Amino acid sequence: MNIMTNVSNIASLKADANWWRGAVIYQIYPRSFQDSNGDGVGDLKGITERLPHVASLGVDAIWISPFFTSPMKDFGYDVSDYCDVDPMFGTLADFDALVARAHKLGLRVMIDLVLSHTSDQHPWFGESRVSKDNAKSDWYVWADAKADGNPPNNWLSIFGGPAWQWDGRRQQYYLHNFLASQPDLNFHCPDVQNALLDVASFWLERGVNGFRLDTINFYVHDARLRSNPPLAEEDRNSTIAPQVNPYNHQEHLYDKNQPENLAFLRKLRAVMDPYGAAAVGEVGDAQRGLEILGEYTAGDDLTQMCYAFEFLANNRPTATEIAEVLNKVDEVAADGWACWAFSNHDVQRHASRWELNEDGLKIMITLMMCLRGSACIYQGEELGLPEADVAYEDLQDPYGIEFWPEFKGRDGCRTPMVWEKSNDTAGFTQSQPWLPVSPEHLSNAVANQEEDPASLLHFYRRAIALRQAHVTLRKGAHTPPKATGNVLTFVRHEGGAQVFCAFNLSDTPAEISLPDGNWTSIAQDLNGAAVANSQATLEAWQPLIAKKN
Structure with missing residues (x-):
């Protein structure tokens, strides 16, 4: 395997084992980033061509959504070969060149691993469905029908309808949490786990610096296939299509979020650690997202960071709601690490979702850069x-x-x-x-x-x-966030350094008092307010970021 990498740059990128803590990660959706060959679809060479733009932002890493071989029923999140590039996006050599260019620009490369399911065109599934006794017969979740022919339980697919599809060859149902063409892998089978760990090793050997783990809490299902209980109507708070999708009518106790998942995450961490690699997990759960985030990132042997969907919700969060989320994370993930995102490839862009004008967009990115945790920015x-x-x-x-x-x-x-x-x-x-x-x-x-020097890009x-x-903003702790009216405040601190952060999330001016001490504003170029004798006036949609002298 010809791996094109710059050894000195890789060494420098590996130097900080905790690079992920407080990192800013730029998500690239490859179909839509840059087309290099004129077929109307973005590709790996196109990404490489545009990497200088990403590097100019000052981010630490890129996360590339799936580019693996796939029938594209779900645009790459249905993988038919984990260890090759779909011809639509290029070749493995193109990927190697992308990694080399990214590293030369000081960017780490994270790729999107879809481990909970494959395409039904993956050779593993082709073999599994042939019979009940072949070598891969238990690599997917198969179950007999009920006596009346119905599926084995009431589990539902996120894309609508039952999560079970009848297969005439095996005369059994198979589980699919997403499309029927995306059968779920059986993580209760040790061979499946080992095969997926080999996939991770394959990409780490090619110079990848980490992974975004798609639907990290969907890996393991309840081995007894117990039905989910109903969810009270008032608790149906999913961020995606909550009113039209019956998936939100269930409390998902058994089809995901199983405790056995932790053992696999420890194995994956052990594979990544020798490479200085890190992962961010997507926690897909509307009711327990933050708690699962805490469980999956606790200590130093699980996933380094996870993001839940609280800031991907439809309604613009108020100062009070943001404080509640941050304090909840402190409660349930005191020994873990969050990663924040306001937009991604699965939800309406937050400029529209939250009805933000340019001032609103500016204060929200300033807020994100001051939050304890890492951050993901979505292309555009x-x-x-x-x-x-x-x-x-x-x-x-x-x-x-x-x-x-x-x-x-x-x-x-x-x-x-x-x-x-x-x-x-x-x-x-x-x-x-x-x-x-x-x-x-x-x-x-x-x-x-x-x-335009005044543009949002700048x-x-x-x-x-x-x-x-400011290392304090990247890796420091924070005092309990507090909301006073429309103003959110907290202090980030690391060692002896302190940075006071305040955000007026409204179109009405507000007066605030800073904690005791001598403070100097450090964000005037971000429309930041000035400090006057431990007092400040925050205009509409204005932040105040100040360091303690």
């Missing part, structure tokens, strides 16, 4: 892109097609990145893009914002630079 977020309005005839997302029009799916946050305003594909491709470029996005293009760079300049 730095441009302030709103959710794109994708017509039904242009939809690609099976989730949106299933639940249209009450839920339009996830295509609106997956439209192509806008690099320039000169044409209707915004510099993304030279042909028709796989999803249309939103005309509303063109004025937000990178080239336009580069020319503001993101300054906000990230603030975090990188």
Whole structure:
């Protein structure tokens, strides 16, 4: 295997084993980042071409959504070969070149591992479904029908309908928490776990610095296949299609969140540690997300960091709600580490979801850079892109097609990145893009914002630079966050250093008092307020970031 890497840069990237703690991670959705060959779909060479833009933001790492061989029923989250690149995205050599370029630019590379399920076109499933006694017969979750022919229990798929699909060859049902073409792997089988650990090793050997672990809490199911109890209507608080999807009618006690998952996460951590690699887990649970985050990141032998969905919710969080989330994390994950995201490839972009103007977008990225934890930024977020309005005839997302029009799916946050305003594909491709470029996005293009020092893009760079300049903001602890009206406050501290953080999350000015001591404002270039004798006036949507002298 020809691995193109820069040895000195890799050594320097490995030097800090705790690089992930407080890191800023930039998520790239490869289909929509940059097309290099004119087929209308983004690819690995396109990512490599645009890496200087990412590096210019000052982030620590990139997270690349799946690019593995796949029939693309769920756009790469249905893997048919974990150890190769889908021809749509390029080759393994293209990936090696991407890693080498990223490392040369000082960027670590994290890739999206989808371990809970595969495509039904994966050779493992092809063998498993042949019979009940072949070598891989127990690599997936198979179960007999009830006496009346119905599925073995009441588990539901996130994409709608039962989580069980009848297979005429084996005369059994198989479990699929997502599409029927995404059968769930059986983590109660040791061979499955070993095969997946080998997958992780394969990519670590190619220079990968870590993983984003898709649906980390879905790996293990209840071996007794017990049915889930109903969930009270008032507790149905899922962030994705909560009103149209019956998945939200159950309390998911048995189809995910099983305690046996911890043993596998320890094995995966042991594989990663010699490489100085780290992982961030996606915790998909509307009711217990923060508690699971705490369980999965506790100590130094599990997953380094996880993110739950609290800040991916539909309603803009108030100062009080943010304080409650942060204090809850302190309660349930005191020995763990959170990773925060406001947008990603699965939810409506937060510029639209929270109805934020530019001042609102600016204070929210400033807040994120001051939070205890690590941070994920989704491509285009730095441009302030709103959710794109994708017509039904242009939809690609099976989730949106299933639940249209009450839920339009996830295509609106997956439209192509806008690099320039000169044409209707915004510099993304030279042909028709796989999803249309939103005309509303063109004025937000990178080239336009580069020319404007007051643009949101330059503001993101300054906000990230603030975090990188202060180890207290990256790795420090915090005092219990407090909300006073619309103002959120806390103090970050590391060793003897202290940084006071206040955020007025409203369009009404507010007066605040700082803790005792002599404070100096350090974020005037982020619209930050000034300190006057331990007092400050926060204008609408204004922060105050001050260090103690």
